[in-house]
Amino acid sequence: MxxxxxxxxxxxxxxxxxxxxxxxxxxxxxxxxxxxxxxxxQSLLMxxxxxxxxxxxxxxxxxxxxxxxxxxxxNNIFENEFFAQIEAFITYLNLSCYTGxxxxxFHYSLYEKGDFYLKHLxxxxxxxxxxxxxxxxxxxxxxxSDGGELLIHQLNNNQKIAPTQGKTxxxxxxxxxxxxxxxxxxxxxxxxxLKCD
Numbered sequence: 602m603x604x605x606x607x608x609x610x611x612x613x614x615x616x617x618x619x620x621x622x623x624x625x626x627x628x629x630x631x632x633x634x635x636x637x638x639x640x641x642x643q644s645l646l647m648x649x650x651x652x653x654x655x656x657x658x659x660x661x662x663x664x665x666x667x668x669x670x671x672x673x674x675x676n677n678i679f680e681n682e683f684f685a686q687i688e689a690f691i692t693y694l695n696l697s698c699y700t701g702x703x704x705x706x707f708h709y710s711l712y713e714k715g716d717f718y719l720k721h722l723x724x725x726x727x728x729x730x731x732x733x734x735x736x737x738x739x740x741x742x743x744x745x746s747d748g749g750e751l752l753i754h755q756l757n758n759n760q761k762i763a764p765t766q767g768k769t770x771x772x773x774x775x776x777x778x779x780x781x782x783x784x785x786x787x788x789x790x791x792x793x794x795l796k797c798d
Contacts, residue, residue, distance in 0.1 A: 602686070602689060603693065605621040605623055605624045605769075606621075606689075606690050606693045606694070608620070608621040608622070608624075609621045609624065609690070609769065609771045610694065610697065610698065613771055613772065616758075616760075617755065617772060617773070617776065617777060618753055618755075618760055618762075618770065618771070618772050618777070619769075619770065619771035619772065620762065620768065620769070620770055620771070621768065621769050621771075622765075622767065622768050623767045623768075624686075624737060624767065624768065624769030625683075625686075625737050625739075625766075625767045625769065626767070627741075627766065627767060629679065629682055629683065629686075630737075630738075630739050630741075630766045630767050631739075631741070631766075632679040632682075633679050633680070633683060633709075633739055633791065634739040634740075634741075634766075634789055636677060636679055636680070636709075637669070637709045637711060637739065637789050638789075640669050640709065641667070641711055645669055646667035646668060646669045646709070646711055647667060647668060647669070648661075648667060649664050649665075649666045649667060649668045649710070649718075663718070663719050663721075664717075664718045664719065665712070665715070665716040665717060665718070666710050666711060666712045666716050666718060666781070667710075667711045667713075668708040668709060668710050668711070668792075669708060669709045670706070670707075670708045671683070671684070671707045671708060671709065671791070671793075683707075683737075683791065687705055687707070687735075687793075687795075688705075691705065691795060694795075700732065700733075700795075701797055702732060702733070702795045702796065702797060703796065703797055703798050704730075704795075704796045704797075704798050705793060705794065705795050705796060706793050706794055706796065707735075707791050707792065707793030707794075708791070708792060708793065709789070709790075709791055710789070710790045710791070710792045711787070711788070711789055712749060712781065712784045712787070712788035712789075713784075713787060714784060714785055714786060714787070715783060715784070715785075716781075716783070716784055716788070717780070717781055717782060717783045717784070718780055718781040719780055720754065720778050720779070720780045721778065721779070721780065722774070722775060722776075722777075722778055723774035723775075723779075723794060729775070730796045730797055730798050731774040731775075731794040731795075731796055732773065732774060732775075732794070732795055732796060732797050733771060733772065733773055733774060733794065733795040734770075734771070734772055734773070734774045734792075734793075734794055735769060735770070735771050735792070735793055735794070735795065736751065736769065736770045736790050736791070736792045736793075737767075737768070737769040737790060737791045737792075738764040738765055738766055738767070738768045738769070738789070738790050739766055739789040739790060739791070740764050740765060740766050740786075740788060740789055740790075741766045743763060743764060743765045743766070743786075744786075745763070746785060747784065747785050747786040747788070748782055748783055748784045748785045748786070749764055749781060749782060749783070749784030749785070749786065749788040750762055750763055750764065750781075750782045751764065751770060751779060751780075751781060751782075752779060752780050752781075752782055753772065753777050753778075753779045754777065754778045754779065754780075755777065761782075764788055764790060774794055
């Protein structure tokens with residue numbers, strides 16, 4: 602587990618974008634994916650908005666995915682396993698990089714064919730608590746023709762990241778503008794933020 606933590610931190614230091622190809626095991630990724638599909642089948646996902654609870658807006662011309670917030674109150678064995686890994690990473694990050702992270706929030710994200718999310722920053726103007734963004738992908742057998750890449754905009758170095766199963770991406774929430782390109786296949790992830798409340 603610590604190897605994947607170190608992969609995220611080392612690549613972040615090098616390029617402002619941390620990537621671990623196997624942050625999630627196949628077993629956990631498959632279980633989380635099945636959980637997401639079950640929630641979707643039960644019509645429990647909701648339209649994703651932009652902004653926070655103080656100023657949320659819904660515009661499918663900007664963002665067209667659906668989400669479901671993870672919560673320890675659900676007492677879902679697989680979500681709890683995911684939380685345990687995130688908490689271990691936060692401990693490792695705080696000890697090695699003195700980041701002072703005190704909390705987190707995550708949701709499932711489902712993009713159907715044709716969905717996208719235009720360029721944006723993850724930190725709210727009226728609330729700076731989100732410090733780092735993390736995205737863990739749940740897509741096995743992803744092909745280049747499936748689209749749906751995460752495109753991170755950096756000066757002279759835009760980075761396109763395929764949403765392949767087990768991969769996790771990590772970057773500062775107030776620093777890098779990014780977008781999700783149009784997907785041609787069902788695209789699943791867990792997206793969230795490490796916070797200083």
